[in-house]
Amino acid sequence: MSGFWTLFRRELAMAWGKGGGPIVAVAFYACVATLLPLAVGSSPQRLAAVAPGSAWLALALASLLSLERLFERDYEDGALDLLTLGPVPLEIVSATKCLAQWVSTGLPLALFTPIAATALGADTRLIPLTLASAALGGLGFAFVGGIGAALSLGSRRGGVLIAVIVLPLFVPPIILGGGAMAAMAGGLNWQPGFLLLGAYSLAAVALGPFAMAAACRNALS
Amino acid sequence: MIRQVQVENLAIVRGDRLLFEGLNFSLQSGQAMSLTGRNGAGKTSLLRAIAGFLRPAEGNIHFKGASGPLEPEEARAGGLHMAGHQDGLKSNRVAEDEFLFQARWTGATPGGIAKAREALDLDVIADLEVRKLSAGQRRRLSLARLIASPRPLWLLDEPLAPLDAAHRTAFGLMMQAHLAGGGMILAAVHDPLPIGTLSLEVGG
Incomplete structure (x- = not known):
């Protein structure tokens, strides 16, 4: 347990340290959300119709931003060797890194999601569900994104490769999360979408670390 | 706790290049060994293979504790330090x-x-x-x-290269203390270490 906290604190310190990854991710999110009315037109009805889906799309894109550095910087400077020789197996190391990624970047983005969705014209009744589903979906984004980050270790243009690996895997949460919000806005039952989103994220938390650890071992050898 | 490392008939291949083959040695508690050899001979790869990062193409690496053989994963977890230029x-x-x-x-x-x-x-x-x-x-x-x-086993890659004279001496004393306490050191070097060591030429 002490190993977990040692690593978790380091990961948070690195995420919030110089470079301010989370702030950049939120700023990127704000930019995408601002560009949307310029692209589709500012008519309120039209914007309100696309607000939940666009908020989710922007969330998925913003979640990609800091993934590139998740394993890459430790791989480049040899810290991944050290992490391998620690008190816990690489599976727990990967899970800890993704959890820290979620806390440092996913949660700030989740806090911003209701703001963006409401600014685009989504109903204010949707705020609690938007916040909850963005936080839950962000957990899935962090763990699925971690798989892409580990798989692209050592490749040039890792960032683009991560996007190509990971974006198709982001399809279910975008459909389920955006769908739950659209269902609630339309007065339908939003629970199935939300619960399936939870199932997706928990599956990512349970299975992702094994894939990440295998990819890291492969990159180190 | 590791008391002995035994390398048998080890061969390491990187890409499609054979770095070395048929390497045998054993290192006991309290011993240090210098690995020498030209650049690219495979000294670092040997250290990484012992640390468990590289899978050897052939041969075995055995770890023994006070009460008999250890499982490699068990021996490596908490049993070794690896220090190299990738710090x-x-x-x-x-x-x-x-x-x-x-x-x-x-x-x-x-x-x-x-x-x-x-x-x-x-x-x-x-x-x-x-x-x-x-x-x-x-x-x-x-x-x-x-x-x-x-940790009992130190795998060092050119440990002294950037150190000044005073710290080389100081680290030499630390290595001696480590050996005296039953530790083992395997170091890839070009300049001799300031302690008595066995020596092994890699990729001769």
Whole structure:
């Protein structure tokens, strides 16, 4: 347990340290959300119709931003060797890194999601569900994104490769999360979408670390 | 706790190049061995294979404890330190934070941390960012975890190269103390170590 906290604190310190990854991710999110009315037109009805889906799309894109550095910087400077020789197996190391990624970047983005969705014209009744589903979906984004980050270790243009690996895997949460919000806005039952989103994220938390650890071992050898 | 490392008929291939084959040696508790050889002979790869990062193309690496053979994973977890030119230090973090992380991650006790700070003279660089350290200061910072958290097997890759004369002597004494306490050292070197060692030519 002490190993977990040692690593978790380091990961948070690195995420919030110089470079301010989370702030950049939120700023990127704000930019995408601002560009949307310029692209589709500012008519309120039209914007309100696309607000939940666009908020989710922007969330998925913003979640990609800091993934590139998740394993890459430790791989480049040899810290991944050290992490391998620690008190816990690489599976727990990967899970800890993704959890820290979620806390440092996913949660700030989740806090911003209701703001963006409401600014685009989504109903204010949707705020609690938007916040909850963005936080839950962000957990899935962090763990699925971690798989892409580990798989692209050592490749040039890792960032683009991560996007190509990971974006198709982001399809279910975008459909389920955006769908739950659209269902609630339309007065339908939003629970199935939300619960399936939870199932997706928990599956990512349970299975992702094994894939990440295998990819890291492969990159180190 | 590892008391013996035995390498049998080891061959390592990188890409499609055979670095060496048929390598045999054994290292007992209290012994140090220098690995020599030309650049690219496979000294670092040998160290990485013993640390479990590389899978050898052929041959075996056995670890033995006081009560018989150890499973490789069991022996490596908490049983060895690997220190090389890839020091794992983050250039935008403060030296003290990086030292504490590396030491705690490898299982250091508060007593060990204080001892390492003293032995490697870390107080003068503690509040500097890693990017502002010289090569020798960086090396001292990354070697500090070896003192802070005792592990029996040290795998060192050119450990002394960037150190100044005084710190070379000091680290020599630390290596001697480590051997006297039953530890083992396997070091890839070009200049001889300041301690008595066995020696092995890699990729002769």
